[in-house]
Each structure stands twice: as structure tokens, then as C-alpha cells.
Amino acid sequence: MLLEVSGLRAGYGPTHVLHGLDFAVEEGGVTTLLGANGAGKTTTLRAVCGMVRAEGEVSLAGQRITGLATEDIARRGVAHVPDGRGTFMELTVEENFRLGAYTRRDAEVQRDFERMWEWFPRLKQRWKQQAGTLSGGEQQMLAIARALLLRPKLLLLDEPSFGLAPLIVQDIFGILRRIRAESGVGILLVEQNANLALELADRAYLLETGRIVMSGPAAEIRQDEAIRRSYLGY
Amino acid sequence: MDAFLLQLAAGIATGGIYASVALAIVMIYQATHHVNFAQGEMATLSTFIALTFIQAGFPYWVAFGATLAVSFVMGALVERLIMRPVQHAPILTHVGVYIGMLLIIGNLTGWVFGYTTKVFPSPFEGGGPMFGGLLSAHQLGSVGVTLGVLVLVYLFFTKTSLGLAMRAAAYNPRSARLVGIRVDVMLALGWGLAAAIGSVAGMMVAPIVFLDPNMMLGILLYAFAGALLGGIDNPPGAVAGGFLVGVLENLAGAYIVGTELKLSVALIIIIGVLVLKPSGLFGRVVFSRV
Numbered sequence: 001m002l003l004e005v006s007g008l009r010a011g012y013g014p015t016h017v018l019h020g021l022d023f024a025v026e027e028g029g030v031t032t033l034l035g036a037n038g039a040g041k042t043t044t045l046r047a048v049c050g051m052v053r054a055e056g057e058v059s060l061a062g063q064r065i066t067g068l069a070t071e072d073i074a075r076r077g078v079a080h081v082p083d084g085r086g087t088f089m090e091l092t093v094e095e096n097f098r099l100g101a102y103t104r105r106d107a108e109v110q111r112d113f114e115r116m117w118e119w120f121p122r123l124k125q126r127w128k129q130q131a132g133t134l135s136g137g138e139q140q141m142l143a144i145a146r147a148l149l150l151r152p153k154l155l156l157l158d159e160p161s162f163g164l165a166p167l168i169v170q171d172i173f174g175i176l177r178r179i180r181a182e183s184g185v186g187i188l189l190v191e192q193n194a195n196l197a198l199e200l201a202d203r204a205y206l207l208e209t210g211r212i213v214m215s216g217p218a219a220e221i222r223q224d225e226a227i228r229r230s231y232l233g234y
Numbered sequence: 235m236d237a238f239l240l241q242l243a244a245g246i247a248t249g250g251i252y253a254s255v256a257l258a259i260v261m262i263y264q265a266t267h268h269v270n271f272a273q274g275e276m277a278t279l280s281t282f283i284a285l286t287f288i289q290a291g292f293p294y295w296v297a298f299g300a301t302l303a304v305s306f307v308m309g310a311l312v313e314r315l316i317m318r319p320v321q322h323a324p325i326l327t328h329v330g331v332y333i334g335m336l337l338i339i340g341n342l343t344g345w346v347f348g349y350t351t352k353v354f355p356s357p358f359e360g361g362g363p364m365f366g367g368l369l370s371a372h373q374l375g376s377v378g379v380t381l382g383v384l385v386l387v388y389l390f391f392t393k394t395s396l397g398l399a400m401r402a403a404a405y406n407p408r409s410a411r412l413v414g415i416r417v418d419v420m421l422a423l424g425w426g427l428a429a430a431i432g433s434v435a436g437m438m439v440a441p442i443v444f445l446d447p448n449m450m451l452g453i454l455l456y457a458f459a460g461a462l463l464g465g466i467d468n469p470p471g472a473v474a475g476g477f478l479v480g481v482l483e484n485l486a487g488a489y490i491v492g493t494e495l496k497l498s499v500a501l502i503i504i505i506g507v508l509v510l511k512p513s514g515l516f517g518r519v520v521f522s523r524v
Binding site: 049051069070071074075079080082086087088089090091095098099100102103146147150 | 398399402405406413417
């Protein structure tokens with residue numbers, strides 16, 4: 001297992017949002033967390049990458065990472081694309097790229113830049129432009145590229161479709177499928193659009209008020225009409 | 235005409251001093267997005283330390299280098315010991331801390347080194363007046379040092395990945411952590427660099443105005459005006475602003491308001507910039523989609 005989480009509890013101040021979650025992401029696999037607003041999806045991602053204080057066991061490729069600082073978890077290979085995207089709006093696309101690869105000392109950074117240009121050709125056209133002036137879709141692409149440039153083992157994605165036009169969302173998920181096929185990075189995906197998420201994922205967990213109420217292979221959950229009606233609302 | 239040129243030259247020379255202090259202010263701003271009011275007092279303390287080195291018999295440039303190093307450590311320690319505990323406190327707490335530091339460092343300097351005015355040596359003496367007596371060798375030299383520091387700072391922030399990481403940590407600490415940047419280390423570095431640049435300013439100004447614990451009080455105000463005029467987030471802009479304020483101050487003092495009201499020129503510039511062009515003449519207007 002790439003990511004193994006057990007008994008994960010987390011919250012803000014005295015309020016607990018997560019009441020003991022168990023889930024996993026396979027090496028090179030895509031796991032999705034589904035659930036309504038307020039179920040604790042975003043908090044789960046924040047707990048995995050150390051942005052909120054968490055209790056329980058989180059291990060990445062067999063190594064315990066619970067309680068480490070966010071920057072140390074990033075250095076161990078967890079790249080998070082948070083809600084609000086986590087890009088540097090004041091800096092240029094190029095500078096965002098350089099920051100994405102900030103911790104890397106290997107010689108393949110330039111090759112990875114070229115790979116990102118191939119996946120996101122529009123970012124190459126915007127190379128010297130301030131990130132804050134990009135369109136919403138381009139900003140999401142920049143956020144994903146910035147995260148991948150860390151060469152992570154695990155990519156955390158918090159609602160990549162949020163606030164984007166349907167066509168752009170199709171684009172982004174198309175690219176995510178390519179990334180999945182070509183890079184071998186494991187993905188933990190939080191998404192409101194359950195249909196899209198289940199198409200991409202191979203495992204799914206359903207969250208309700210900080211607890212996992214159901215889990216299984218994504219294809220099965222997608223087919224199960226009862227679950228779809230009662231939990232996913234489509 | 236000669237008198238005008240003389241005023242202009244004097245303005246450029248004092249402007250160079252404002253420019254280097256403005257640069258230190260902008261450095262802290264780049265690293266923390268705060269303006270450190272105690273910057274001048276820290277620079278004065280550094281200059282006294284430099285004088286101690288020189289009086290102990292070290293050659294000027296050795297003392298200069300040692301002062302840079304000591305000031306860097308001092309700045310980083312201020313961040314670690316004083317700013318770190320209040321980093322999540324509201325902005326008013328920070329303002330209070332800065333003012334407190336201004337008073338404490340100023341008094342500490344006076345207590346340790348005394349309040350009598352001291353002569354501080356210049357490394358550029360012996361050249362005699364240049365450009366037909368318009369500029370002294372020291373004035374020319376200190377302008378050169380200021381521009382040299384500016385070039386180094388500019389290259390550091392734009393060309394090195396450490397400089398980029400420092401800017402990123404200031405703009406967006408949360409995102410900076412996500413790419414693995416150690417934000418607390420960047421802050422300490424920023425404070426250290428600013429203190430080192432401030433010490434250069436102190437050592438360049440002391441031969442002109444003489445060294446005493448309140449040496450930087452007025453200068454900080456002019457430097458702040460220069461930083462705002464040029465753009466608080468733009469090192470070259472702040473330097474240009476510093477020179478501009480120096481020239482304006484001298485010309486206004488000579489031809490318009492007289493020397494008594496010279497300091498109000500700085501205040502008028504500060505208020506004027508904030509009202510008319512808050513990002514400064516060369517400051518970057520940051521766009522964001524909403």
C-alpha cells in the first residue's frame with residue numbers, strides 16, 4: 001500500500017470533524033472520497049498532509065508520517081492541491097513551476113517541465129504571465145502541474161472540478177487519466193462530482209459526518225443504484 | 235546654476251543613504267510583509283559594533299565584513315526570539331513589538347556605547363572632492379556601495395531558488411509549505427539579510443552625520459518615504475525612491491520650504507503616495523480574478 005490510514009481523527013480547535021477513518025491508496029492507484037458538504041473530505045486531505053493536527057496512523061509507503069510538519073510531509077513525497085489551489089498568484093507561471101520543483105536536486109527537472117508543457121500546453125503559452133491573471137481552468141492546471149513537479153508518490157486533489165465550466169472539467173479529468181496512466185503517481189481524490197470521480201478511481205469511500213459509511217471498488221459503487229440514489233444524489 | 239548642481243549632488247548623496255535603508259525595509263517586507271520600524275535602531279547598533287571592531291585595530295573592510303556577519307546573526311535572532319512567538323498575533327501586536335524594539339534597541343545602544351557623538355571613519359577618504367567639488371569621495375563611494383548592494387539583492391531575489399523561495403514564503407506561507415519550503419527558516423534569513431543591509435546603510439551614513447544612538451531616527455522616516463514612493467515590494471523601485479526623496483528633500487529645503495520644514499517633505503511624500511498611488515511609482519500592481 002502506498003498510503004495507509006487507520007483511526008484518523010482530526011478537527012479544528014476543540015471540535016472534532018473526523019471520528020476515526022480507515023482507508024488506503026494503492027501504489028499507482030486512485031482512491032476517491034465522496035460525501036456531502038461538511039462530511040469531512042477536505043479535512044481528511046489536510047490531516048494527511050499535516051495542515052491540521054491529526055491523531056491516528058498515517059503511513060506513506062510503510063513510514064509513519066502522522067504529526068510531521070507539512071513541509072516535511074511534502075519532502076517525503078506528498079503533493080497537495082488544496083481548495084483554493086495552493087498556487088502563488090503574485091508570481092509568474094514559470095516561478096510557480098520552479099517552486100513546485102523547489103526541493104528537488106536531480107537533473108530531470110527540465111525534462112519534467114517539458115512533460116508538464118505536453119500535458120498542459122496552455123501553461124507554456126502563459127509562461128511569463130502572473131498566475132493571478134490566468135483563467136480558472138488554467139489556474140487549476142497550474143496547481144496540478146506545480147504539485148506534480150514535486151515528483152510525488154502521492155497526489156492529493158481537493159475538488160479539481162470546483163467552480164469550472166463542464167468542458168474545462170472534462171479537460172482536467174482527461175489530463176488526470178493521462179497522468180494516472182503515464183506517471184504512476186497514486187492519487188487521493190476528493191470530489192463533489194461523484195460520477196466523474198468514480199470513473200477515474202479504482203477505490204471509493206463514502207463519508208458522512210466524519211465517518212466512513214461505505215467503501216468498495218469504484219466500479220461496483222458506480223453500478224449500485226441504491227447507493228447512488230441515497231448518497232450520491234444522481 | 236552651480237548652487238543648484240551642488241544641492242542636486244548633495245541630494246543624490248543623502249538619497250543614497252535613504253536608498254540603502256529603504257532597501258533594508260523592502261527586504262523585511264519581501265520576507266514578512268511587515269515594515270520593521272526598528273530597522274534604523276538595529277542599523278545604528280550595528281554601526282557601533284563596526285566602530286568597536288575598527289577601534290580594536292581591524293582594517294576597515296575586515297571590520298565591515300565582520301559587522302555584516304554579526305548583524306545577520308542579530309537579525310535572525312530577533313526573528314527567532316522576538317518575532318516568532320508573536321507570529322500569529324494580530325497586526326497591532328506586531329506594531330507594538332516593533333515600537334518596543336525601536337525603544338529598547340535604541341536605549342540599549344545608548345547604555346552600552348554612550349550618548350556622546352562619535353566620529354566614524356570612511357573607507358573612501360583621500361580621494362578628495364570629485365566632479366568639480368560637487369561630491370566628496372565618501373559620498374560617491376557610498377552611492378556606489380548602495381548600488382552594489384542593490385544589484386546583489388536583485389540577483390538574489392530573481393535568479394536564485396532560495397530568493398524565490400523567500401518571496402513565495404512571504405506571499406503565501408501555506409502554499410510554500412506544500413512545496414516543501416521551510417517557511418520559518420526563510421523568515422529568519424529575511425531578517426538576517428535585512429539587518430545586514432541596514433548595517434551597510436549605517437556604516438555609510440555615520441561618516442556624514444556622525445555616530446550617536448539616535449542617528450537613524452530621521453533617516454528612517456525619509457527611507458520609509460522612499461520605499462513607499464518606489465514601491466514597497468520592489469527593491470530597485472525602493473532604491474530609486476530613496477534617491478528621489480533625497481533630491482526632493484534637498485531642493486525643497488533650499489528653494490521652497492527652508493531647512494526647518496525639510497522633514498515635513500518626507501511626511502508629505504508618504505501621505506501623497508498612500509493617497510494617490512498606493513503601490514508606489516514602480517510597485518507591482520497585483521491582479522487577481524474574483
